[in-house]
Amino acid sequence: MWNESHNHFEARRLCQGKSKPAASLGCRESISNRLLVFNMEKERRREMAPSTSNLKQLLKYQSKCLRLEMFDGQGQLVLIVTHFIIKLCSEDDEIIILLKSLEDSAKLCWIYSRHSEEDRKFSTMFWNFITQLKVFFEVPNFKRTANPNEVVAAFVDLLLELLEEILHRRPYFIHGKVEKFIQTLKMELKFLITFLGDTPSQLTELETTKIVLKDIEAVANDVGSFLYSFFLNKDRISIGEMNKSLSDLLRNVELVKESITTHCFTVAHIWSSRMTPKIAVVSLSSVDSILDYIEDRINNDDRIADVKDQIRTIHQNLTNLKNGIKELEIERCQEREEFSMQFFYVAYEVEYIINSFAPVSYVTLRLLQVIEKIKPMRMQLQELKKNDAGMLKDAKYPRKHITLPGQRSLIGEDYLYGFKDAEMEILKSIREEPRQIQVISITGMPGLGKTTLANRLYNNPMIIQHFIRRLWCVVSRTHRRRNMLIDILMSIDIDNKEQFLNMEDEMLVERLYKSLKGRRYIFIMDDIWNVNAWDDIKRCFPDDDNGSRILFTSRNMDVAVMTSYKSRRNYPLRFLVEDESWDLLQQKVFNEEQCPPELVDVGKKIAGNCGGLPITIVMIASVLKNLEKKPSSWMKVAENITSYISKETNEYMSVLEESYNDLPMYLKPCFLYIGVFEKVREIPVKKLIMLWHAEGFIGKVERKSSEDVAQEYLMDLINRSLLLVAKRKSDGRIKSCTIHGAMHDMCSRLAEKDNFVKVITE
Numbered sequence: 001m002w003n004e005s006h007n008h009f010e011a012r013r014l015c016q017g018k019s020k021p022a023a024s025l026g027c028r029e030s031i032s033n034r035l036l037v038f039n040m041e042k043e044r045r046r047e048m049a050p051s052t053s054n055l056k057q058l059l060k061y062q063s064k065c066l067r068l069e070m071f072d073g074q075g076q077l078v079l080i081v082t083h084f085i086i087k088l089c090s091e092d093d094e095i096i097i098l099l100k101s102l103e104d105s106a107k108l109c110w111i112y113s114r115h116s117e118e119d120r121k122f123s124t125m126f127w128n129f130i131t132q133l134k135v136f137f138e139v140p141n142f143k144r145t146a147n148p149n150e151v152v153a154a155f156v157d158l159l160l161e162l163l164e165e166i167l168h169r170r171p172y173f174i175h176g177k178v179e180k181f182i183q184t185l186k187m188e189l190k191f192l193i194t195f196l197g198d199t200p201s202q203l204t205e206l207e208t209t210k211i212v213l214k215d216i217e218a219v220a221n222d223v224g225s226f227l228y229s230f231f232l233n234k235d236r237i238s239i240g241e242m243n244k245s246l247s248d249l250l251r252n253v254e255l256v257k258e259s260i261t262t263h264c265f266t267v268a269h270i271w272s273s274r275m276t277p278k279i280a281v282v283s284l285s286s287v288d289s290i291l292d293y294i295e296d297r298i299n300n301d302d303r304i305a306d307v308k309d310q311i312r313t314i315h316q317n318l319t320n321l322k323n324g325i326k327e328l329e330i331e332r333c334q335e336r337e338e339f340s341m342q343f344f345y346v347a348y349e350v351e352y353i354i355n356s357f358a359p360v361s362y363v364t365l366r367l368l369q370v371i372e373k374i375k376p377m378r379m380q381l382q383e384l385k386k387n388d389a390g391m392l393k394d395a396k397y398p399r400k401h402i403t404l405p406g407q408r409s410l411i412g413e414d415y416l417y418g419f420k421d422a423e424m425e426i427l428k429s430i431r432e433e434p435r436q437i438q439v440i441s442i443t444g445m446p447g448l449g450k451t452t453l454a455n456r457l458y459n460n461p462m463i464i465q466h467f468i469r470r471l472w473c474v475v476s477r478t479h480r481r482r483n484m485l486i487d488i489l490m491s492i493d494i495d496n497k498e499q500f501l502n503m504e505d506e507m508l509v510e511r512l513y514k515s516l517k518g519r520r521y522i523f524i525m526d527d528i529w530n531v532n533a534w535d536d537i538k539r540c541f542p543d544d545d546n547g548s549r550i551l552f553t554s555r556n557m558d559v560a561v562m563t564s565y566k567s568r569r570n571y572p573l574r575f576l577v578e579d580e581s582w583d584l585l586q587q588k589v590f591n592e593e594q595c596p597p598e599l600v601d602v603g604k605k606i607a608g609n610c611g612g613l614p615i616t617i618v619m620i621a622s623v624l625k626n627l628e629k630k631p632s633s634w635m636k637v638a639e640n641i642t643s644y645i646s647k648e649t650n651e652y653m654s655v656l657e658e659s660y661n662d663l664p665m666y667l668k669p670c671f672l673y674i675g676v677f678e679k680v681r682e683i684p685v686k687k688l689i690m691l692w693h694a695e696g697f698i699g700k701v702e703r704k705s706s707e708d709v710a711q712e713y714l715m716d717l718i719n720r721s722l723l724l725v726a727k728r729k730s731d732g733r734i735k736s737c738t739i740h741g742a743m744h745d746m747c748s749r750l751a752e753k754d755n756f757v758k759v760i761t762e
Contacts, residue, residue, distance in 0.1 A: 070234060073169030077162055077231055081133055084158050130232050137224035139217050148213060153196040156220050160189050162227055173237050181246035187361075188253040189223065192216050194362045195260055212263050215256045222249055261365055284340060285666055285699035287322055290347045291315065297354050306360045310367045311350070317374045318347055324381045335384060339377075340665055346373055419453050422571055426457060429569055430522065430549050431466055437543045439565045441552040444573035445721040445740060446655050447615025450553035453573070454524050457551070467549075469521035475528045477662050481505065481536040488512060488523070488537075512540040520546045528554045529662055531562040555659055557719040575612030575740075582607040584614060588621030602634045609641050611741045615655060619645045642745040656746045659722055669697050670713050671722055672756045674739050675748040682726045682736040685714060 139155045163186045166174065174182070196216065226245050230237055294315050298308055321343055328336050353366045422442075429440060442450045457463055458470060472491040473484050485508040486500045492515065500508065523541060525534065534552070541550065552559055557570060576584065585607045586595050595603055606624070610616040620637065623644045627633045637644050645653075663671060670692055677683050689710040692698055698710050714734065717723045722743060726736040739747065751757045 070236070071169075071171035071173070073165060073171060074231065076165055076169065078130065078133070080158070080161055080165060081136060081232075085133075085136060127234065133232060134228055137228040138221045139224075149196045152213065152217050152220055153193050155224070156189055156193045156196070159220065159223050159227065160186060160193070162231070163189070166231065173239050173242070177243055178239060178246070181243065181250065184250060185223070185246065185253070188250065188257070189220075191257065191362045192219070192253070209263065212256070212259055215259055219249070219252050219256050222252060257361075284322060284325065284344075286669075286696035287318075287344055287347050288700050289696045290351050291318060291322070293351060294318075294354065301354075304354060304363070307363050307367060310364065310371070311354065314350055314367065314370055314374065317371075317378070318343070318350070321374070321377060321381060324385070328384060337665060339380060339384060342377065346370060346377070419449060419456070419573070422573065423453060423456055423460075426453075426551075426571055427460065427462060430457075430551075431462065431547075434567050435545045435547050436567055437541070437548050437550060437565055439550045439552065439563050439568040441554060441557075441559055441568070441570045442573065443554050443557045443559070443570055443721070445613065445743070446555055446659055447613050447742070448573040448575070449614045450555075450573060451526055452614075454526055454551065454553045458522075458524055463522060466520070467522045468519040469516055471516075471521060471523040472526065473524070474526045475533045477529050477658065479529075479533045479536070482508070484533070484537055485509065485512060485540070488540075489515075509537075509540050513542060516540070516548075517542050518544055518546075520548055522549045522551065524551045524553070526553050528552045528559055529556065531559055534559075534563060555662075555721045557721070576614060576617070577612065578604070578608055581610055581612055581617055584617050585610075585621055585624075588618055589624050596629060598631055599629060599634060602631050602638055606634065606638045606641065609638060609741070613740060613742055616641070616645070616742050642742070653746060653749075656742060657750070659720060660746065660750060663720070663722075666697070666699055667713060667716060669695070669756065671717060672747060672751040672754070673697070674723070675744065675751040676757055677739075679741055679744045680738065682738050684736050685734050688737070689714070 139152055163182055167179070167182060167186070196213075226249060230242055230245070294311065297304060298312055298315065304311060325336065325340055325343065350367075350370055353363060353370070426440060426442070429438070442453055444450055458472060463470065469492060471488050473487045475484065482505050485505070486497075489500050489508065489512055490497055500511075503511065521541075528534065534550075541548070550563075550565075557572065561568070561570070582604050585603060589595070589603075606620060607617060610620060620641055623637060624634065627637070660668070660671065673691065673695065674683070674688075689698075689707070692710055692713070693706065698706050698713070700706070701709050711733075714723070714737070718725060718734070718737065723737045723739055725734055726738045727734075729735045
């Protein structure tokens, strides 16, 4: 009985921590071993069932003939303990041999039921057997498990079964105060067994935990001694002595409960860190499902009736916290994500407590702990809201990383493979199309060469000749208007840097506006992450219908669409084809020299494995430059490009990870989940959305179906250049998607680092 419930509890906990499969492997193996032992024990009990069944009948018969039992049901208590013995002992143990002898004697009594000699023999053996049972009324040395909690819990479960049977049989002395005391004792033992199941094995090494567990074991032994002394004896029971013993037992249990209460509050934070899934990425959508579950239990579960008010208060507080998190402007700041993680752990803990169906006194204690955790969280949320504006700002100017116009990008302007057509088309659009301001965006995955192309356009002689003013600004993910204004002014007048630094923001706005009024200008905003950066400064740029242009480079295809200007065009950059990839790799490795013939085949393989992404080709070229020019050395690189690049430079991964860091919290788990799919394979959208649903990643949006929300998540990832469209349906909707190899490597690495998922390969 205990083994079944405990294994169910462990298995459910592992399912709830499904985001960390790697860390759970050992636990699963342990559970499998325990289930195997349990099944073996069940088989042994099944084999013993006929004999114990016969023993039960014979005890009933003998009690009528010889008054063997001192009270109705005493023989049944013996049978309960007998089942416990079978579970603990081997076939060769002395107590099992004695049990078999008792069985044989009982059979003879059954056959020769009129022979008083056989009756006396059976009676003697029976009480001898009961005398030897005494050693089983204390916590046993159960060698099949290393967890002391399980040993004590198994014994307490036996005590509960005995008390339940006593109350069911209601012998002559069970009435009034005695019955009330036994009912209370049963309830308190349930409290203790719940604590044993709720104490993570990792915490058993704490000194406070050891003390509590020793106290529980001592109380369990006292209860065992009480049951044996009063219920397995030949003498008439003294109700007065029983009352006194029960009173002393309950007093001892109360002392243990006090120590448990103190202990629980002391290690509450440790419980959260040990029992909740060890992941660094959560979706508030998964908290939505937890809150829905809690609300359903409040409305439909009578087993928690006594604590419904507490749970309802906690549910309201958690709902308020969730709404407060969503209101924070900084979706991607570290403080917000850490707070959201803490919030998720508390919600998870509430669900766990409700699911435990523990005694009300224990649930009340645990819910009080949760309430104490929520109080400082409300204050912390208010502090986050207060500092929201400050989080939006970068450090004071100057920033450490500023790319000025004309600086070389990672790819380099001399190797503009695949961009020639795009460059000529954009030049034509810039010079010949409408006179009103036009927004032009160059979009695509990080590393495709957007900045390289923008640099080429900025320095193109036709652009220099056509525009009176050329302005440049690099936009960071957490932009600040003042920094952008200073960057822009410095791009046209670098000599007055000190003057700009000492000017107020409004003076900077006025200075920039006046310098552009009536003049045809082109303004390039490099690496813009969202349209808010443009909205913050757009009033500085007059529209005089003179052919001025705004050019964005962005990883997000929606940036240009979200601007208020009607005249806008987007130029998504494509990946390089095989020949272009090989040409770029050769140029970067050998400059003007020819590649040695023996390296051509393996070199083309390396270029092909870069997936047409220029930044990957450039990074791997820097690796190849420092290697021996031998096919064997290059082949090692071809087989594991990512590991070679990451060893040489962090710049490569940091460029890609910026896209992940920019994701709102609800999209991060959706993206990391892509890592479970095989690299370069097409991912059916229907299957992907179904799995997102199953994992609880899809949030609830008013007046939208979950299917529509999931489709929006998918499109957001595609528009951010994190996923690629593979196939479309006849109606234009996306049928399947894929992910670039470099992004997949980053996704898998981050998922493992954040303990989100562990992909196990043969």
